[in-house]
Amino acid sequence: MPGRSNQHTGSLPISLLFNKPYGTLSSFTDSAKRPTLARYISIPSVYPVGRLDYDSEGLMLLTSDGHLSHLVTDPRYKLWKTYWAQVERIPNAEALKQLRHGMIIQGRQTRPASVTLLSSDPALWPRPVPIRYRKSVPTAWLIIKIREGMNRQIRRMTAAVGHPTLRLVRVSIGPLSLGPLQPGHWRLLHKSEMDSLM
Numbered sequence: 001m002p003g004r005s006n007q008h009t010g011s012l013p014i015s016l017l018f019n020k021p022y023g024t025l026s027s028f029t030d031s032a033k034r035p036t037l038a039r040y041i042s043i044p045s046v047y048p049v050g051r052l053d054y055d056s057e058g059l060m061l062l063t064s065d066g067h068l069s070h071l072v073t074d075p076r077y078k079l080w081k082t083y084w085a086q087v088e089r090i091p092n093a094e095a096l097k098q099l100r101h102g103m104i105i106q107g108r109q110t111r112p113a114s115v116t117l118l119s120s121d122p123a124l125w126p127r128p129v130p131i132r133y134r135k136s137v138p139t140a141w142l143i144i145k146i147r148e149g150m151n152r153q154i155r156r157m158t159a160a161v162g163h164p165t166l167r168l169v170r171v172s173i174g175p176l177s178l179g180p181l182q183p184g185h186w187r188l189l190h191k192s193e194m195d196s197l198m
Helices: 066-073 093-101 153-160 191-197
Strands: 015-020 057-063 081-088 114-117 139-146 165-173 186-188
Touching: 057 066, 066 191, 081 153, 093 114, 093 153, 139 153, 153 165
Parallel strands: 057 165
Antiparallel strands: 015 057, 015 186, 081 139, 081 165, 114 139
């Protein structure tokens, strides 16, 4: 089973970074018996800060520190969250402009986003369920940075401009970065990372 056996003792708050695999819920329990965080993380008392969709991958922060959780999730602190999004077809300048300037999603106006078209595919692990491949439809990768977390926001944004998201990976939350952490593995936050968040 992937993960770590790092033992932590004492009553100090615990905070860790986890690379959530595709097809895993951002919770520790599920009545439908789908894969959850409990498959990978056995530390009691830590809880996910925010969520990542079942079909999305990448960086999650889990903590027992309520103050830290508030800092990361409260919109007033405006932490950037960075994603790599593989989309159908290659967005033109107008589509990128729409994504950057914000749009109406589920009756709400999104905040401006940072959107960059990558010139080459990022180096990523293979997904256990490959994306659908169509020879006649090219794909492109975008770096999308947002400061909010509406339900399935990036997927709804790219679909709204005609470029459905095929794969979505979160690579950073504020100063916290996924780095070389592999799917299903976690590590404790470094002191420097805690300091930068605080």
